[in-house]
Amino acid sequence: MIKAVRGVRDILPTETPRWQRVEHAARSVFEAYGYREIRGPIFERTELFARGIGNETDIVKKEMYTFEDRGGDSLTLRPEATAGVLRAYIEHGFHVEPKPVRLYTMGPMFRYERPQAGRYRQFHQANVEALGETHPALDAEVIAMLMDFFGALGLADRLELHVNSIGDAGTRPVYIAKLVTYLTPHRAELCGECQARIERNPLRVLDCKTPACQPIIEKAPSILESLSPEAAEHFDSVRRYLDAMGIAHRIDPRLVRGLDYYVRTTFEVLTTELGAQNAVAGGGRYDGLIAQLGGGPDPGIGFAIGMERVVLLLGDDVRGATPVALLIPLGEPALQRLLPVARRARQAGVSLEIGHGQRRLPRELERANRIGAAWAVIAGDDELGRGEAILREMRTGEQRQVGLDTLPDELVRLSAGRSEPRYT
Ligand code: HAM
Numbered sequence: 001m002i003k004a005v006r007g008v009r010d011i012l013p014t015e016t017p018r019w020q021r022v023e024h025a026a027r028s029v030f031e032a033y034g035y036r037e038i039r040g041p042i043f044e045r046t047e048l049f050a051r052g053i054g055n056e057t058d059i060v061k062k063e064m065y066t067f068e069d070r071g072g073d074s075l076t077l078r079p080e081a082t083a084g085v086l087r088a089y090i091e092h093g094f095h096v097e098p099k100p101v102r103l104y105t106m107g108p109m110f111r112y113e114r115p116q117a118g119r120y121r122q123f124h125q126a127n128v129e130a131l132g133e134t135h136p137a138l139d140a141e142v143i144a145m146l147m148d149f150f151g152a153l154g155l156a157d158r159l160e161l162h163v164n165s166i167g168d169a170g171t172r173p174v175y176i177a178k179l180v181t182y183l184t185p186h187r188a189e190l191c192g193e194c195q196a197r198i199e200r201n202p203l204r205v206l207d208c209k210t211p212a213c214q215p216i217i218e219k220a221p222s223i224l225e226s227l228s229p230e231a232a233e234h235f236d237s238v239r240r241y242l243d244a245m246g247i248a249h250r251i252d253p254r255l256v257r258g259l260d261y262y263v264r265t266t267f268e269v270l271t272t273e274l275g276a277q278n279a280v281a282g283g284g285r286y287d288g289l290i291a292q293l294g295g296g297p298d299p300g301i302g303f304a305i306g307m308e309r310v311v312l313l314l315g316d317d318v319r320g321a322t323p324v325a326l327l328i329p330l331g332e333p334a335l336q337r338l339l340p341v342a343r344r345a346r347q348a349g350v351s352l353e354i355g356h357g358q359r360r361l362p363r364e365l366e367r368a369n370r371i372g373a374a375w376a377v378i379a380g381d382d383e384l385g386r387g388e389a390i391l392r393e394m395r396t397g398e399q400r401q402v403g404l405d406t407l408p409d410e411l412v413r414l415s416a417g418r419s420e421p422r423y424t
Contacts, residue, residue, distance in 0.1 A: 054260025
């Protein structure tokens with residue numbers, strides 16, 4: 001038997017109602033804030049990610065699915081959406097549109113990580129970017145929208161919003177030098193990974209999860225004390241606007257994120273319910289990235305939500321729509337009479353199933369129960385002779401006669417009376 005590749009998974013029909021609910025919440029909240037959907041390709045030139053995400057990041061160094069196509073080009077399955085959205089922004093000249101340009105996208109991303117609960121090699125993000133505007137009110141608005149998404153799913157109380165500022169690209173070296181000076185004498189006490197990070201990417205030491213590193217990280221100098229006056233003022237303003245909207249947040253000076261493009265505001269939404277995979281969404285500002293990718297000086301800010309993790313938090317109380325009725329013809333003449341009835345009702349939007357006239361009634365009634373049909377419509381030769389069918393309510397077993405001519409309308413009426421959620 002050929003099985004799915006390690007780290008990827010099927011999203012089964014029992015789970016898709018939860019996915020549809022998450023997608024629906026994302027779309028309606030993002031669109032309320034004026035975001036428009038963009039759909040990009042799943043693979044891009046490898047260089048885009050190397051330049052965009054940063055050569056020293058874990059993603060680019062060891063997690064990309066990179067391959068050469070038959071023409072000899074190096075291509076990579078997107079490990080995240082931001083670089084591709086910005087590539088499209090530049091390529092299609094979005095910079096001439098009223099700013100900020102607000103874009104969202106949803107879909108699969110690919111990272112060669114060690115699979116575990118909540119961490120996969122193909123996973124899905126709902127991703128948002130607001131481009132061309134530096135005002136700190138936009139940072140606060142983007143964060144507000146993210147929290148509204150969790151609110152729409154009833155998850156807000158189970159999550160914590162962490163915010164930080166990692167300063168400007170220009171002044172960050174001052175902090176990094178301070179951090180390296182602090183870390184160097186502690187080198188031997190740090191994990192192997194962090195020892196290497198002191199040279200390559202010292203900021204990442206701050207979000208190492210290894211227990212041995214924690215006492216040293218806790219005493220490290222705070223990046224917030226090294227912010228330039230402009231970056232400090234920007235961060236204060238973001239917090240002021242968050243407070244004005246009543247958005248609870250915790251300042252977390254160790255929140256540095258795993259992608260190199262961030263400047264100033266960074267944020268993450270965390271849960272304590274998914275073990276080590278505690279981030280359900282993350283993002284930040286990335287002024288300068290569009291220029292780095294060959295575009296203009298337009299700044300930007302955005303985030304991505306890890307959809308698998310949100311679905312895990314939702315639990316299994318979300319169920320999909322079930323058919324309103326199972327039509328049970330008893331024999332060939334009844335099948336011929338009920339097929340057009342089923343078609344008319346379906347054309348009117350009624351979800352139903354129809355048997356093929358070969359199974360016996362008890363088995364068909366059992367099937368009606370198993371597929372969750374609220375009603376069974378039964379017609380044999382006797383009923384046909386009277387121009388009628390039997391309408392049976394599955395829950396109570398109560399039955400009544402209904403005219404075959406009026407059956408499609410009756411099914412429409414029964415369907416309208418149900419309040420099953422549909423997330424399409
Ligand atoms: P990120 O923090 O790398 O940011 O990913 C965002 C979210 O995607 C994470 O918080 C997590 O929920 C989910 N995620 C990441 N890797 C996996 C995985 N292997 N399995 C399951 N879920 C995962 C970004 O990707 C940035 N592009 C976000 C952004 C947009 N920043 C600005 N604009």
